[in-house]
Amino acid sequence: MATLLEVRDLKTTFQTAAGVVRAVDGVSWDVEEGETVALVGESGCGKSVSALSIMRLVAPPAGRIEGGRILFKGRDLLALSEPEMNAIRGCEIAMVFQEPMTSLNPVLTIGRQLTEGLEIHLNMKPAQAQARAVELLGLVGIADPERRLAQYPHHFSGGMRQRMMIAMALACNPSLILADEPTTALDVTIQAQILELMQSLSKRLGVAMLIITHNLGVVARYADRVNVMYAGRIIERATAAELYANPRHPYTLGLLRSVPRLDEPRRARLDPIEGQPPDLSRLPAGCAFAPRCSFRVARCEAQAPALAQAGPGGHVAACWESARLVTKAAA
Amino acid sequence: MSEALAERSNGEALLDVSGLVKHFAVGGGLFGAPAGVVRAVDGVDFTIRRGETLGLVGESGCGKTTTGRCVLQLERPTHGRIVFEGTDITGLSQQDLRKVRRRMQVIFQDPYSSLNPRMTVGEILAEPIKVHGIIADPAKRELRVSELLEQVGLLPQHARRYPHQLSGGQRQRVGIARALAMEPSLIVCDEPVSALDVSIQAQIINLLEDLQSRLGLTYLFIAHDLSVVRHISDRVAVMYLGKVVELADRNALYEDPLHPYTRALLSAVPIPDPKLEATRERMVLRGEVPSALSPPSGCVFHPRCPIAVDRCSAAIPPLREIRPSHWAACHLA
Numbered sequence: 001m002a003t004l005l006e007v008r009d010l011k012t013t014f015q016t017a018a019g020v021v022r023a024v025d026g027v028s029w030d031v032e033e034g035e036t037v038a039l040v041g042e043s044g045c046g047k048s049v050s051a052l053s054i055m056r057l058v059a060p061p062a063g064r065i066e067g068g069r070i071l072f073k074g075r076d077l078l079a080l081s082e083p084e085m086n087a088i089r090g091c092e093i094a095m096v097f098q099e100p101m102t103s104l105n106p107v108l109t110i111g112r113q114l115t116e117g118l119e120i121h122l123n124m125k126p127a128q129a130q131a132r133a134v135e136l137l138g139l140v141g142i143a144d145p146e147r148r149l150a151q152y153p154h155h156f157s158g159g160m161r162q163r164m165m166i167a168m169a170l171a172c173n174p175s176l177i178l179a180d181e182p183t184t185a186l187d188v189t190i191q192a193q194i195l196e197l198m199q200s201l202s203k204r205l206g207v208a209m210l211i212i213t214h215n216l217g218v219v220a221r222y223a224d225r226v227n228v229m230y231a232g233r234i235i236e237r238a239t240a241a242e243l244y245a246n247p248r249h250p251y252t253l254g255l256l257r258s259v260p261r262l263d264e265p266r267r268a269r270l271d272p273i274e275g276q277p278p279d280l281s282r283l284p285a286g287c288a289f290a291p292r293c294s295f296r297v298a299r300c301e302a303q304a305p306a307l308a309q310a311g312p313g314g315h316v317a318a319c320w321e322s323a324r325l326v327t328k329a330a331a
Numbered sequence: 332m333s334e335a336l337a338e339r340s341n342g343e344a345l346l347d348v349s350g351l352v353k354h355f356a357v358g359g360g361l362f363g364a365p366a367g368v369v370r371a372v373d374g375v376d377f378t379i380r381r382g383e384t385l386g387l388v389g390e391s392g393c394g395k396t397t398t399g400r401c402v403l404q405l406e407r408p409t410h411g412r413i414v415f416e417g418t419d420i421t422g423l424s425q426q427d428l429r430k431v432r433r434r435m436q437v438i439f440q441d442p443y444s445s446l447n448p449r450m451t452v453g454e455i456l457a458e459p460i461k462v463h464g465i466i467a468d469p470a471k472r473e474l475r476v477s478e479l480l481e482q483v484g485l486l487p488q489h490a491r492r493y494p495h496q497l498s499g500g501q502r503q504r505v506g507i508a509r510a511l512a513m514e515p516s517l518i519v520c521d522e523p524v525s526a527l528d529v530s531i532q533a534q535i536i537n538l539l540e541d542l543q544s545r546l547g548l549t550y551l552f553i554a555h556d557l558s559v560v561r562h563i564s565d566r567v568a569v570m571y572l573g574k575v576v577e578l579a580d581r582n583a584l585y586e587d588p589l590h591p592y593t594r595a596l597l598s599a600v601p602i603p604d605p606k607l608e609a610t611r612e613r614m615v616l617r618g619e620v621p622s623a624l625s626p627p628s629g630c631v632f633h634p635r636c637p638i639a640v641d642r643c644s645a646a647i648p649p650l651r652e653i654r655p656s657h658w659a660a661c662h663l664a
Contacts, residue, residue, distance in 0.1 A: 042528040157619050187390035189616045192599040196615055217601035221608035240605045256603055258533035260562035263602050272533030276498045
């Protein structure tokens with residue numbers, strides 16, 4: 001499989017009253033054609049800003065992409081002119097957001113919101129766009145699409161709005177969809193429906209997906225590879241099977257251990273990660289996770305570890321003490 | 332009853348809710364007449380024993396939050412009785428209700444919007460103690476504030492901070508301390524961890540459990556996260572469209588669910604293990620939750636139910652005790 005997207009040493013910062021926040025601090029990752037990749041982490045870890053950077057939607061003047069390259073099909077998106085980027089944004093690379101209600105225009109019909117992109121990006125005639133819109137709603141499992149096209153977003157339930165967002169994302173046959181917390185606002189039974197839909201569409205249409213989420217459970221079933229982010233950096237990457245079976249960064253291990261699980265006997269006590277998430281404008285010199293880490297040694301506070309090989313299948317982790325986790329996790 | 336619960340509880344009912352109904356009139360009709368009635372809570376019964384945690388789970392719009400608000404008398408129920416510490420509180424005057432409210436407190440989902448941004452943490456905690464006349468002496472009040480902060484894992488110096496200077500987890504700790512300030516017997520926890528990061532959720536859940544065993548608290552724990560509810564609850568009630576469809580001891584409910592809706596909910600919870608997920612059968616429910624403005628006839632779950640038969644659309648299944656202390660509202664259970 002060919003590489004579809006290569007992010008290299010991406011750095012995105014925000015100027016705030018408290019100083020410069022390094023939201024994304026030199027991350028590199030890839031998406032292969034047709035692959036589903038996950039970007040997992042807690043609030044403020046830089047996962048959403050990574051996606052916005054790819055779309056070049058980081059709002060100036062506070063937000064700025066400081067450096068790095070984003071190669072999409074071999075072209076550096078950061079070097080494109082704004083009209084060239086417009087042709088890619090929403091077309092070859094589409095995005096699905098968490099909150100479908102705030103990303104849909106409340107005063108336009110569902111039909112118009114679907115046909116607008118088709119007319120602009122693909123130069124379709126109105127009748128042609130209408131026919132494609134009906135097809136798209138059918139594709140995402142919305143019954144009675146002709147009638148639905150005349151309705152407004154407030155007529156739709158949360159799950160249907162998210163189906164509509166997916167239909168919009170699919171409109172121009174994208175090769176990559178960035179889905180930012182696509183199911184977080186949805187109920188658990190609807191979440192299952194949407195994830196199953198996204199997976200089947202991705203397989204059927206060969207679209208690659210980047211799923212951004214805070215929920216490790218969500219991606220276990222659907223992602224081929226998982227990147228775990230903490231404080232603006234990727235701290236671990238592996239295939240999904242490898243990551244869950246053999247986490248090699250204390251943060252990943254902590255995340256997996258801190259959630260109660262339905263498939264395991266109930267534990268008397270949960271194992272939380274102690275402490276608070278770091279302040280991004282005042283990151284420590286060494287490893288950002290060190291203050292909360294139970295594997296911490298003197299070196300961690302002085303020097304930030306880089307990603308290094310930690311297991312098979314391209315498993316990498318940024319931890320000086322990674323080797324110690326193997327025995328500990330097995331114990 | 333588990334051993335730990337037996338220690339905390341003497342089996343006495345602290346809260347007894349029976350026949351609880353809450354309907355909301357929806358405007359938009361001709362000349363401002365109500366256009367319809369939302370049956371938010373439609374006949375709910377449950378009891379919580381002293382020292383126990385009852386989990387109330389369900390999806391958005393199932394009526395779990397409204398049930399909690401009725402228990403607190405933040406909403407006056409349309410029908411039904413709510414007996415708290417031996418008194419029916421549904422008919423009480425505002426003045427009598429004030430005394431009762433000291434004994435039942437609430438922890439909200441979003442600690443940021445439920446804390447006054449212009450007050451320091453110390454002021455937020457001291458105010459209810461002063462208003463309710465619990466401690467009149469300012470110096471003693473300050474000591475009590477320090478003690479409350481320490482109880483929830485914060486430091487005395489946090490009293491001088493404002494809510495925006497705290498992280499989400501720390502704010503939720505303040506929300507818990509404020510509930511404890513009144514020395515309540517019952518705390519209604521409405522989605523207390525769902526706005527928090529995963530690594531912080533476990534800290535708050537452990538804290539709630541520690542406080543329960545130390546102070547003998549009783550919780551009504553309202554949440555949509557089935558894994559969290561299983562961890563913290565002694566018994567669990569599952570709600571769907573304003574009704575309790577299943578109620579049982581935690582282990583019975585999770586290991587042997589009797590209602591098809593409970594089974595669907597459990598199978599929809601993603602598990603962080605790709606190998607297990609690959610082999611796990613998933614029962615994806617068709618359709619979505621119908622509107623509480625016009626709930627379906629018969630069993631409210633029948634349009635989405637994978638095992639529904641003709642009878643299900645005709646007759647409402649009552650909540651029956653199918654096994655000892657395991658209740659379900661299903662014709663086929």
